[in-house]
Amino acid sequence: xxxxxxxxxxxxxxxxxxxxxxxxxxxxxxxxxxxxxxxxxxxxxxxxxxxxxxxxxxxxxxxxxxxxxxxxxxxxxxxxxxxxxxxxxxxxxxxxxxxxxxxxxxxxxxxxxxxxxxxxxxxxxxxxxxxxxxxxxxxxxxxxxxxxxxxxxxxxxxxxxxxxxxxxxxxxxxxxxxxxxxxxxxxxxxxxxxxxxxxxxxxxxxxxxxxxxxxxxxxxxxxxxxxxxxxxxxxxxxxxxxxxxxxxxxxxxxxxxxxxxxxxxxxxxxxxxxxxxxxxxxxxxxxxxxxxxxxxxxxxxxxxxxxxxxxxxxxxxxxxxxxxxxxxxxxxxxxxxxxxxxxxxxxxxxxxxxxxxxxxxxxxxxxxxxxxxxxxxxxxxxxxxxxxxxxxxxxxxxxxxxxxxxxxxxxxxxxxxxxxxxxxxxxxxxxxxxxxxxxxxxxx
Numbered sequence: 001x002x003x004x005x006x007x008x009x010x011x012x013x014x015x016x017x018x019x020x021x022x023x024x025x026x027x028x029x030x031x032x033x034x035x036x037x038x039x040x041x042x043x044x045x046x047x048x049x050x051x052x053x054x055x056x057x058x059x060x061x062x063x064x065x066x067x068x069x070x071x072x073x074x075x076x077x078x079x080x081x082x083x084x085x086x087x088x089x090x091x092x093x094x095x096x097x098x099x100x101x102x103x104x105x106x107x108x109x110x111x112x113x114x115x116x117x118x119x120x121x122x123x124x125x126x127x128x129x130x131x132x133x134x135x136x137x138x139x140x141x142x143x144x145x146x147x148x149x150x151x152x153x154x155x156x157x158x159x160x161x162x163x164x165x166x167x168x169x170x171x172x173x174x175x176x177x178x179x180x181x182x183x184x185x186x187x188x189x190x191x192x193x194x195x196x197x198x199x200x201x202x203x204x205x206x207x208x209x210x211x212x213x214x215x216x217x218x219x220x221x222x223x224x225x226x227x228x229x230x231x232x233x234x235x236x237x238x239x240x241x242x243x244x245x246x247x248x249x250x251x252x253x254x255x256x257x258x259x260x261x262x263x264x265x266x267x268x269x270x271x272x273x274x275x276x277x278x279x280x281x282x283x284x285x286x287x288x289x290x291x292x293x294x295x296x297x298x299x300x301x302x303x304x305x306x307x308x309x310x311x312x313x314x315x316x317x318x319x320x321x322x323x324x325x326x327x328x329x330x331x332x333x334x335x336x337x338x339x340x341x342x343x344x345x346x347x348x349x350x351x352x353x354x355x356x357x358x359x360x361x362x363x364x365x366x367x368x369x370x371x372x373x374x375x376x377x378x379x380x381x382x383x384x385x386x387x388x389x390x391x392x393x394x395x396x397x398x399x400x401x402x403x404x405x406x407x408x409x410x411x412x413x414x415x416x417x418x419x420x421x422x423x424x425x426x427x428x429x430x431x432x433x434x435x436x437x438x439x440x441x442x443x444x
Contacts, residue, residue: 009373020079024072032061040052064172064176073169075173080166081162094155102403102418105399124410130443135435148401150399158388158392160388164381167378168377171375178373179372180370182368184366192210207257208255215363230246258369262367270291271360273359275355275357276288292335294306304324308322324349399421400420403416
């Protein structure tokens, strides 16, 4: 029993609660100073390899998911629950009774108590009526004693505050467990239903498909980028259910998942535009967007060809060539045109000429996709906590005992008034003096 008592005393200790609050706050500050959830390469670039390993070993790169942070929060929950369970019976008694007698409270001699003796020129019944007008309906009444209680229901505010803290902690843990922060690049005109966690690049399957319909960069007059705008569509069951333009600081949230505009750019060109001309009849046969290494039909004399870049081009050499189906290589030549500002780059084979007119660039939008799975739980807990603290700090539970004794002829009454506040506010004593003054005036 002694061992259980010591364990109980440890877990409900106020010192333990203060220590846990300070420790959790300290680690949360570390999580604020060191950005959480970035990639390994980002951390290595910012801190360098050696510091990165130290921070990784300490768990500072994933504070809120670390074993010690979760352990501290669980211990805080145990502390709050144990403390609440220990004092809850006392609070129930203070609110619902049985209430202590006038003599018991006088014997306790509370330093917060206000005490006054008042002589009344009225009998006991008339005196009770006046007291009830000033203190309200008594919670307990005998022939010679009255008990009044004000704001007793707010004695439960600390327990509600404890519960709200537990709700917030559970919301944080669930959010760490089931929420995520990820990133992906989407090519214009393409779609994806997979993103990649920023902390370890593991793929995350999204509950919908994101399609990038268009990307646009707006510039100031001096050429500095003004805004990056991505037009995206949300697709579910092959149907577009939402469309939205997103830009920096203007994300889009759908189904609890938020999509941010994070970056932009273009992929390394992998497609070249070739114009194929038939010299025999001077007719443009076709335009081909040729991917590297893929076999195409030129449309002239059954010529099959591939567009291939040199792995190690020589200096000044055009870094790509045409490979025919028979493995014959056609090098590109340059023909000056007018003042050389617009040369023709071509390769010729019999009656077929391949004109190179440039590469096709694919722009992409880099989007950050996050899910704060249980943010609503954290908000709910925070609102409850603020409300509970407001009532706990600004509403004072006041208990008042009155002992009555009548004169021998029953025409006069002597009373002792003892009022004890839960919190020693200066306003309580001012209000007590005002009530006593009114009682004396009404009782003559």
